[in-house]
Amino acid sequence: MDPIHHALPRPAAARAPSSNQDRASSHVNLAGILRERLLRPRFQPVVDLSHSRVYGHESLIRGPADTALHFPDALFAEARRQGLHPQLELASFRAGAQGFERHDAAGMLFLNLSGSALIHYWTLWGEEMPRRLLKDCELAPSSIIVELTEQDPLSEYMDEVASAFACLREYGMRVALDDYGVGNSNLQLWAEMQPDLVKIDRYFFDGIGQDARKQNMVRAILKVAQHLGTAVVAEGIETAEDLAVVRELDIRYAQGWFLGRPEEMLLTELAPPLRDSLRVRAPASAPQRAVGGTAASLRVEAPAALLPAHTNDDVHRLFIEHKDRHAVAVVDADNRPVGIINRRDFLEHYAQRYTRELFGRDACSTFMNAEPVLVDLNVSIDQLSHVLISEDQRYLMDGLIITRDGRYDGLATGETLVRSVTEMRIEAARYANPLTSLPGNIPISRHIATLLEDADDFTICYGDLNNFKPFNDVYGYWRGDDMIMLTAEVIKRHCDPQRDFVGHVGGDDFVVLLRSPDWMERARRIIAEFNERAIALYDDEGRRNGGIEAEDRYGVPRFFPFVTLGVGALTVTPSLCERIRPEDIASAAAHVKHKVKHGNLSLVTERYAGAPLPQLNS
Incomplete structure (x- = not known):
């Protein structure tokens, strides 16, 4: 969300247009702006604090300069007054995508859509919606994050929003909730839609360095994010003190004027003083630790x-x-x-x-x-x-x-x-993986124990990546992190948050506990989507060659095909598992995963009865 809405006093030109502005705006009305394509995007960086780099940019739209409709609050208010807000949002979406493409920019692009506009175009276009949103723009869908803004109450339209989200994701885009904690962004929407990211509203970070109440509220939100496996972006960071608390809270992504203002040109790397300040942090004004x-x-x-x-x-x-x-x-x-x-x-x-x-x-x-x-x-x-x-x-x-x-x-x-x-990281990773924020070993074991106490069958899927180490060696750990994040994203996309549990043991090992009756079809979709999307993380030469040259574990150069996901699935009937410990179930699932590895298979399933039984199918 554009900080100009909330943060600093609006320039006088935006509050009370001068006579010159009145004359200029008389020749430029909203319909004319849309017809003549006079919208111009400004790009504000979203920073990856963990790696001291620019993660992506949010496109924030501006109307013609020196007019009453230059700033977004006036522009969108006028669009709502005239009933043209879906058309304005579509034009803004396309202007941001095309501007990003012209800059040949790297990283992620955040594009805003309100709930009403999303439902409008889903109803109008159906499965064609993602392609029509982009129109002639050739940006890779995997580089786009669609932000659902907070203007519209959506509790009555959850089915439509879910279908629209599923369509965007099927096309390769990611989805985010904007301004969480105010307006109409609510916990129900978060829990049911399972967004890839949630942007916590700037209200919570304005002066958080001196406000213990806001710190506690953000900690509560972060616990929800950790439980649901959702990455978080802190919005509206405008002071070094507030940034220090954000980092103390271990929030990975942040956005705000302190980190970068909306500009026509995209920020490719952080300014040296900011980059250096991210390397070592002064203590935030929070209670001292032991x-x-x-x-x-x-x-x-x-x-x-x-x-x-x-x-x-x-x-x-x-x-x-x-x-x-x-x-x-x-x-x-x-x-x-x-x-x-x-x-x-x-x-x-x-x-x-x-x-x-x-x-x-x-x-x-x-x-x-x-x-x-x-x-x-x-x-x-x-x-x-x-x-x-x-x-x-x-x-x-x-x-x-x-x-x-x-x-x-x-x-x-x-x-x-x-x-x-x-x-410290080894101990922390037992509870939550620091990269994906997914539950670690201890929560996984506790959830298995809970499932063992119930009567219903469940399936534990143990997945890891084939050929990941040579990929990581050749492209570096940043690209390796992207591959791990892709794995988490794809797994979460195909799991039912009401029934299924996604955990990250560490590295490229993931454990998924499924109670969905169609768990096998979900597993197959996870494998298929990951294998397809992983190819995009290779460079052009790697994609042409179908893989990369790297040294194997013995130091011998050889060819490694694309990274793929292998899954070992173990179906468990709790009534047959008296005196069975959660770690026994996890070990048996790991045994099935080894069969996937050694057999060069994508999926192996077995039924647990105290010891692994013969393979059912693959």
Whole structure:
């Protein structure tokens, strides 16, 4: 949603058109704007905070400049007054798609449709709706996310909305709910429509850094998102303090004027100051966590070098006296860190001929890294996980400088950071996968236990990806993440949220617990759609060749065909499973999955009776 609706005071031109504007607008009415195609898109970035990159852009429409219908609130209000809002929304949708295509942009494109416009065009066009929405635009449908805006109450039209969503998804598009928490975006719509993303309204993030009530409300929404397996976008981020809380809440995607304003040109990468600020976070004004979960647990006491008093010779003596020190922090007269000196690099310099004679009495800043990673004592380990994926990897050798209220307090090594983050992620992943937000091992086991207590049969499907490792090796982990997210999206699309449960064990392993009677047909549709859409994640050469060249596990180069999804399905009758533990069911399902792998099959099904039985079909 365009922040101009809510955030900053509207420019005077938008509130009270001048006489010049009146004269200009007299020649440009809404019908003329639509007829002459005078709408112009502005593109606001949606940022992936986890990877410090632009994830996509939302298209926000503008009418002709210097007219009363330039800003979207006036434009859409006039369209509703005249009964032309479906036509305006269609024209805006197409203008955004065509503008995005002209820029040859990468990433996702968010395009808005109200519920009434969606139902209007679904009723008018039926299965042709996605193609007609795009008209002559040749954007890949998989790059488009259709945002359902909040203007219209939809509780009476759930069947129509569900059919329209299904049509968009069948075409390859994704769907999102906009402005969740206000207007007509409600929990019923979320639960029944199972959107791919939900945008939480800016109301909840405006001043969230100082509002514990809003923080608790957002946490409650995030619990719903985690349970339903839905990615979340924080809207209306306009201050560094609010962004810090968003990251503290572990929300992956965000949008707002602080991250990027709506512009004619698309933002291809974040500005360096913002990108750098995303690497390390200052503590948000939220309650401090236990010391064991903060940077304090990484800290070791270590003497620092003082500028300008200490020389390179002083640093050399310090390293000789403290043989276990990996680095020395350099501080100013106020004990504020200004740099860090890596032990190995420094001693290599000092071992060279004449270095000591030339530089020994110089200030100790000669060989220091003037851009160290600074971490406040109270920053959580969870926050520090973003350091691991930053572009600057020198922290692995230099370590980190721990501060207290901006002043030097100690050092931490890159090794202890990596170990602490890894341990934390392993524990957290048992409850929810950090990439897909789907339930992890513990919720999966609990759900199996619940199903075992019921009388009805259920089927546990264990799926993983064939040829995923070479794909990840060749294209990198970002593209690998996209493949994992695609898997989650496709699985959720074909599951009934009222009956079925989707979990993510980790990596490319997914567990789905199905009570839908047509579970086998659902599994087949999941496999077919994934196998088709996964091809789009390869580059042109890979698509032409039907796969990629990569090294196998023995280091031997060979050809790997496209990544595909394999599923092992195990049907369970609870009445036959007395004294059977959830982990026994999970192990039996994994056994069926291995048959899929070793048999090079797409689907193997068995019935559980305490031990795996012969294969039924594939």
